Amino acid sequence: MTSPQKRPIHKTIPALRIWDLPTRLFHWLLAISITGALITINLGGGWMDWHVRFGIASFVLLFFRLVWGLIGPRYARFSQFVTSPSKTIAYIRVPQGSRHAGHNPLGAWSVLAMLLLFLFQSATGLFANDDVMTQGPLVQFVSNDTVALLTRMHRFTEYLLYAMIGLHLTAIAFYSVRGQALVKPMVTGDVPKHTLPSGTQSARDDWRIRLGALVLATALGALAWWLWDLAFNAPMSFS
Ligand code: HEM
DSSP states (O other): OOOOOOOOOOOOOOEEEOSOHHHHHHHHHHHHHHHHHHHHHHHOGGGHHHHHHHHHHHHHHHHHHHHHHHHSOGGGOHHHHOOOHHHHHHHHHSOTTOOOSSSOHHHHHHHHHHHHHHHHHHHHHTTOBOSSSOBOTTGGGSOHHHHHHHHHHHHHHHHHHHHHHHHHHHHHHHHHHTTOOOHHHHHHOEEEGGGSOTTOOOOOOSHHHHHHHHHHHHHHHHHHHHHHHHHHHSOOSOO
16 A cells, blocks of 8 residues: 655744735835836936826825824834834844834834835925926915925935935845845735744734725825826916
């Protein structure tokens, strides 16, 4: 009698849901929108309409994230991940050995800085124009001086954006080299349990949470529609 064929045993590593679906979708859609806005501004010409579209999308996504940071599940909440400067300094001194669910204390501050910088960039873009053929949707509501000032700011912070994105990707690569995989959790939402502090609770990511996010996204979709309409159908403020 032949011995029964041995099947490979695939052990599933116990994992906890840390990043809810709305936060993950936000992240990857924002990455696409910001990358799209940066590529199209450098292409210029006929691509400027797409720059405005990506800019509006970024603004609305960030608006979503700000609200989600107040009402979303555990690890998406600002109150959960933004820690005191003393805890952040303690983390910088002894980063090894300290385990964190969600953003670590240093990452949390960089996430906050990124969100604010991207929000500033997309908000100033709503009031910017290039005096040639492109203008932000809200230009008509402010004076020419304000438009000129906000356009200058919008141009200046573009360079900070490159620096911030470079820093973000370098940090992710640094943690990967040290054996801490961050990218997969931002895709699947799950983090292996043994890498988390004991007693870590998972984030809620059930249909109620997702429905709440959908309602919020639909409301913000109306905002995006309005901005879109103003950007492409309102008269130009320059001749
Ligand atoms: C223009 C491109 C990108 C932008 C604007 C961006 C922005 C952000 C923001 C705002 C967060 C915080 C998420 C939140 O709490 O809401 C974040 C986190 C994260 N991003 Fe990106 N991202 C970009 C590209 C990428 C890429 C290409 C990767 C993967 C290689 C990546 C991997 C991650 C990971 C793993 C986290 C979670 C970090 C942690 O666990 O603390 N990002 N990103």
